[in-house]
Amino acid sequence: MASPLAGDLLERWPTLEELQRAHPGTLRRFFLEHNCRSQEKNAERIAAIQQAVSATQDQAVREACVLITRSLVAMLATLRVQIAMFDRRIAELVADHPDAAVFRSLPGAGDALVPRLIVAFGTQRERYQSAYQMQCYSGIAPVTEASGGRQWVHVRLACPKFLRQTFHEFAASSIQQLEWARAFYQHQRNEKQKSHHAAVRSLAFKWVRIIYRCWKDGKPYDEEIYLQSLRRRGSLLGGVLELTTGVGWKSVAGFQKLSEKNNLTD
Numbered sequence: 001m002a003s004p005l006a007g008d009l010l011e012r013w014p015t016l017e018e019l020q021r022a023h024p025g026t027l028r029r030f031f032l033e034h035n036c037r038s039q040e041k042n043a044e045r046i047a048a049i050q051q052a053v054s055a056t057q058d059q060a061v062r063e064a065c066v067l068i069t070r071s072l073v074a075m076l077a078t079l080r081v082q083i084a085m086f087d088r089r090i091a092e093l094v095a096d097h098p099d100a101a102v103f104r105s106l107p108g109a110g111d112a113l114v115p116r117l118i119v120a121f122g123t124q125r126e127r128y129q130s131a132y133q134m135q136c137y138s139g140i141a142p143v144t145e146a147s148g149g150r151q152w153v154h155v156r157l158a159c160p161k162f163l164r165q166t167f168h169e170f171a172a173s174s175i176q177q178l179e180w181a182r183a184f185y186q187h188q189r190n191e192k193q194k195s196h197h198a199a200v201r202s203l204a205f206k207w208v209r210i211i212y213r214c215w216k217d218g219k220p221y222d223e224e225i226y227l228q229s230l231r232r233r234g235s236l237l238g239g240v241l242e243l244t245t246g247v248g249w250k251s252v253a254g255f256q257k258l259s260e261k262n263n264l265t266d
Contacts, residue, residue, distance in 0.1 A: 004080070005034040007073045014066045016054045090115050099123070105220030106211065108173030116166040121215045131212035139164035140204045155201070168197070171204035180227065 009030070013019035024046050031042045056062065094100050094115050103114045120138070121128075128134050135141035139159025145152055156164075174181040181203060188199035214221050 002076050002080075004077075005031075005036065007076055008034065010069050010073050014069060015062065016049075016052055019049055020052070094118065099215065099218070102214050102218060102220050103211075105214070105222075106170070106174075107177035107221070107223070108175075109170055110173075113166065113170050113173065117170060117211065120163055120166055121211070125216060128212065131209040134212055135205055135208050137163075138167055138208065140167050140201060140208055142201075155198075167204040167208060168200055171207050172200050174207065175200075175203070178223065180230065 009019075012030070013022060027046050027049070028042055031045065036042055036045075054062075091111070097118055099118060099121075100114070103109060103117045106114075106117065109117055121134070128137075132141065136156070137159065139156040139161070141156060142153045143156045145154070171181070175185050176182075184206065185199050185203055188194045188202050189196070192199075194202065210221065210226065
């Protein structure tokens with residue numbers, strides 16, 4: 001609803017009745033002018049418009065809603081201009097940043113996440129003496145509590161939420177980019193019975209260590225170096241990657257067989 005398409009449509013046809021009186025050819029031209037070029041999709045939109053029913057016939061409510069909608073459309077148009085200005089400035093700062101190459105090398109970190117990851121670590125190399133400090137500060141590291149004979153682990157609540165979300169989103173994005181990240185995520189889900197978000201946080205925990213080392217050394221991420229490290233340490237992921245075929249992954253049963261000889265602690 002925040003898109004230019006929705007805003008322009010509401011500005012031109014503020015009520016359903018006005019929209020339904022528009023000629024189908026006019027609506028098709030409107031959609032084409034807004035880069036909606038699928039004829040099938042546009043036909044579905046026009047059919048949905050013709051079949052729609054107004055939520056109310058109360059004229060007082062309708063008139064007030066039209067005024068509110070036009071006000072919101074104008075504010076959203078202004079916000080889009082301002083957001084675009086911020087995006088351009090952020091892109092300029094990233095291009096000039098000394099660590100831009102390090103963070104751009106991370107698979108899955110696009111234009112939205114690279115600036116956030118740069119800000120997450122900053123430029124003061126002495127601020128964090130270990131990756132674990134960043135894992136705790138960001139809220140990616142879980143908290144272990146104990147009372148009497150009981151012990152439990154839960155997500156860290158006292159942390160900068162947006163920072164934690166940054167690592168969470170990047171880890172989730174990397175699952176689509178890297179086979180080892182996908183294998184680790186599936187192991188957390190299938191073998192350890194973790195929820196989606198808990199599995200992604202576990203993956204983010206690994207990623208913070210990797211990014212921390214790249215950041216400390218000022219070197220871009222190199223997947224082959226990391227995979228060699230996994231195999232050298234006898235990691236389960238290193239074993240799973242050896243089973244990768246041209247079609248895809250081995251079944252979960254194969255995953256379980258590897259688990260008997262390896263412990264996923266890396």
